[in-house]
Amino acid sequence: MVLSALTEYPELWAAGVDLYGIANFLTFLRNTGPWRRRLRACEYGDPERDTQLLSEISPINKADRIKAPLMVVHGENDPRVPRSETDQIIEAMRRRGIPFKYIIFDD
Numbered sequence: 001m002v003l004s005a006l007t008e009y010p011e012l013w014a015a016g017v018d019l020y021g022i023a024n025f026l027t028f029l030r031n032t033g034p035w036r037r038r039l040r041a042c043e044y045g046d047p048e049r050d051t052q053l054l055s056e057i058s059p060i061n062k063a064d065r066i067k068a069p070l071m072v073v074h075g076e077n078d079p080r081v082p083r084s085e086t087d088q089i090i091e092a093m094r095r096r097g098i099p100f101k102y103i104i105f106d107d
Contacts, residue, residue: 003059003089006066013068020074020081023088024061025054031082063092069099077107 002018022028029037029047041047045054055061070093074086083104093100 004057006068006070007059007062008065010065010067015068016066016070018070018072018086018089020078020086021059021072021089022081023063023085023092024058026051026058027088028081028085029054031084033079036080060088060092063089064096066093066096066098069101071101071103073103073105075105075107 001021002016003021003023006013006016025044026047029041029044032040047054070089072086072090074081074083076083086102090100090102
């Protein structure tokens, strides 16, 4: 939700703290554990049927709107959200020169 808030309403935030957030719903559904994929597709949308919607709501596709510094926290072995989601948003922040702090817990 933090990433969505920062990309949808960037003028409202002085900073953000993202805890293992989803940056891209399409890559999340592709990379999450198979045991979660079906359950999450029911909640967020089916990647085959709802590709356009999932792309539109993915914060990574609006990351250029983020103005606030961001702290991101993720566990290396998070069974719910793959670390690759956090890596995507960090790379977008790095490319744009927006300040960030990236904390990765080993487990």
